[in-house]
Amino acid sequence: MSDAAMTRREWLLTDRPQSRLQARLGRAYVAWRRFTANRLAVIGLVIILGLVFLAIFAPLLAPHSPYIGDLAKARLLSPGPGHWLGTDDQGRDILSRLIYGSRLTLQVVLLVAVIAAPIGLLVGTVAGYAGGWVDAVLMRITDIFLAFPKLVLALAFVAALGPGIGNAIIAIAITSWPPYARIARAETLTVRNSDYIQAVQLMGASPWRIVLRHIMPLCISSLIVRVTLDMAGIILTAAGLGFLGLGAQPPLPEWGAMIASGRRFILDQWWVAAAPGVAILIVSLGFNLLGDGLRDALDPRGSGQ
Amino acid sequence: MSAVARLKPARRANRRAYGRLKSVAGFLVVVATTYLGLLAVTFFIGRVVPIDPVLAIVGDRAPAHVVERVRLEMGLDLPYYQQFWLYMKGVLSGDFGTSVLTTNPVMADIRRVFPATMELATVGTIIGALIGIPLGVLAAVKRGSFTDQVVRIIGLVGYSVPIFWLGLLALLVFYARLGWVSGPGRIDVVFEYTFTPVTGFFLLDAILNRDWAAFRDIVSHIILPASLLGYFSLAYISRMTRSFMLNELGQEYIVAARAKGLSETRIIWGHALRNAAVPLVTVIALSYAGLLEGSVLTETVFAWPGLGLYITNSLQNADMNAVLGGTIVIGSVFIAINLLSDVLYRMLDPRTRSR
DSSP states (O other), X not given: OHHHHHXXXXXXXXXXXXXXXXXXXXXHHHHHHHHXXXXXXXXXXXXXXXXXXXXXXXXXXXXXXXXXXXXXXXXXOOSBTTBTTOBOTTSOBHHHHHXXXXXXXXXXXXXXXXXXXXXXXXXXXXXXXXXXXXXXXXXXXXXXXXXXXXXXXXXXXXXXXXXXXXXXXXXHHHHHHHHHHHHHHHHHHHHTTSHHHHHHHHTTOOHHHIIIIIIHHHHHHHHHHHHHHHHHHHHHHHHHHHHTTSSSXXXXXXXXXXXXXXXXXXXXXXXXXXXXXXXXXXXXXXXXXXXXXXXXXXXXXXXXX | OHHHHHHHHHHHHHHHHHHHHXXXXXXXXXXXXXXXXXXXXXXXXXXXXXXXXXXXHHOTTXXXXXXXXXXXHTTTTSOHHHHHHHHHHHHHTTOOOBOTTTOSBHHHHHHHHHHHHHHHHHHHHHHHHHHHHHHHHHHHHTTTSHHHHHHHHHHHHHHHSOHHHHHHHHIIIIIIISOOSOOSSSSOGGGTTTOOOSSSOHHHHHHHHTOHHHHHHHHHHHHHHHHHHHHHHXXXXXXXXXXXXXXXXXXXXXXXXXXXXXXXXXXXXXXXXXXXHHHHHHHHXXXXXXXXXXXXXXXXXXXXXXXXXXXXXXXXXXXHHHHHHHHHHHHHHHHHHHHHHHHHHHHHOGGGTOO
């Protein structure tokens, strides 16, 4: 058994991989070993997996309904058996609301990433590969968006679009893409003059094909790291918008909005506002730890910094 | 031959002056286009995104003739490029329109509330730098140790905590339960008639007036929100300080200083930190700009009468002129600080000067 494990390890770490698959698996194995050597990063991964687990199985895990509370008997109960984190002013179980809220948090984070990362990737790679005035114009636009304070710009957008979780996601996505464009451009500049690109050019590939098939894949790993690191910021911005009443609207159990509604009872029933804040803190800490770990694992140049 | 040699320095000086002129011109172009972009984005948000910008300003209960008048006043019957031209002219001459909520010109409102935000952000940055830099230095010197890990965790939590939530809890603990600090607002009502603001920076005003009772009260009001913002910037400052210090401590001049037998304290604080200080100036400037943004949420929690509270109040009342005016001002300060840090970096680091 141990002999088989040894050979599998050797197979993964070999200097002369026989197939593309073997080379990829070997690379992944090395990155995974480096990642798991970082205890904090593993904690981050566990937190995020826990969040995903909660979001998927929310109906099974939540002990009560997140929307319907017992107004007559269960208003603002303190934490205890039956309601482990207490109840809010409408008699709703806070723990259940937090569990369902994980779906909203995950939704915001994923949608922002899905919208913003491709925009940044496209702008950055095109600017980097085309160069000249295309580069100048695209990067000027990127810089203009970078010059804006994110939260304030998102606020203004939501003010114009109207409050709601969909508009909050759009606003955050619009303000998040510029750093991705910068990273993608920097990566593109390092590879655009390399031999393999010249080889593809000689074979007659169109610029679009080169950008899409041969440059973009190389930008992905540094982009993933940056997106993961940004997710904590996205969660905080979304929670901030929710807190100001501009994000998810009641009765949605969005964590920021829950803090806002618990604010009125902060003096006597502090747990109503405290619990969702702890949830936000844990999840964004998880994303930060995971992002740090990914950066160290995928990009050894920046480790230790 | 000798004539050429004599000519050379003059030509080189010329070329250098030309290069400098070119970089200054390029700099101005960057400033101008960035600002133009800022105006374009706010114009887009205010005029193009809303389904009916007039409705966004006068509300849905205004009579038809008012709506029509405002539509003409705003020039909404004109094509977009003319509208943008008018908008740009207005903003550049300091006219952001009138606030529906306060009925004052938005510019006058902003001038009134902005010093409060500046004061908060300034005190916050000072706190963040005073604690963040030593923490970062410590973490770099004891790299990999328990101290390093603790500093890292402190920083990570600072990056991850929702600042408005921390503010609420801090108010609960330090104001409501312990009574160590004063509650929301900038100054107690008691001082409303005896205290006359001069500069708008209350701490400075109290010192100028030699009103020590008011000074104590202002300090006890500002300490909590400023500490929170300070923690926010501490996370960033300590992380960057650590990274800069690690970079410096690996340099050869440190080995040389050790070989000369200098004390470790001298090497760390006198040599390494002094060289790390150049990029640190940029970091502190950027974190100051970040605090202007962080103040939006903090001011809401602490009822701090600054620009952040002004923007959120206006948002809640669908007062679009005020929101956009506030956005433009914060955006402009952001741009200004970014450029300023760039200039400072060039001035402080002799290596970038010749280029």
